[in-house]
Amino acid sequence: MTNEELFIALTQRFDKRFDSIDSRLDEHDSKFDRIDSRLDGMDSRLDGHDSRFDRIENELRSIKITQENEILPRLQTIESCYLDTYQRYVSKSDQIDKMQYDIDSLKIVVAQHSDILQKDT
Numbered sequence: 001m002t003n004e005e006l007f008i009a010l011t012q013r014f015d016k017r018f019d020s021i022d023s024r025l026d027e028h029d030s031k032f033d034r035i036d037s038r039l040d041g042m043d044s045r046l047d048g049h050d051s052r053f054d055r056i057e058n059e060l061r062s063i064k065i066t067q068e069n070e071i072l073p074r075l076q077t078i079e080s081c082y083l084d085t086y087q088r089y090v091s092k093s094d095q096i097d098k099m100q101y102d103i104d105s106l107k108i109v110v111a112q113h114s115d116i117l118q119k120d121t
């Protein structure tokens with residue numbers, strides 16, 4: 001075999017191998033393209049999630065501000081009124097018990113005097 005024939009044979013052999021490698025690389029390219037398109041889809045979905053998270057953060061910030069500026073002061077006012085009422089009730093509780101005792105005593109005395117007056121008449 002001459003050098004030229006040998007060169008042609010080697011070239012043909014390399015061409016077959018390179019064709020095989022090229023076809024495998026093309027397969028890999030198509031797989032990477034599919035992966036890339038899937039990643040692009042995931043990227044766009046994540047962008048959507050990011051905007052939703054931003055809206056949620058803004059709403060949460062608004063809720064916190066409302067809670068801090070409106071709800072908590074109102075709750076503190078309600079608590080203060082409740083505590084004042086409770087303290088008045090506790091302080092008057094003993095007085096109410098004494099008044100009930102006095103009323104019960106008066107009922108007994110009035111009943112006794114009523115009996116005495118009815119006997120005298």
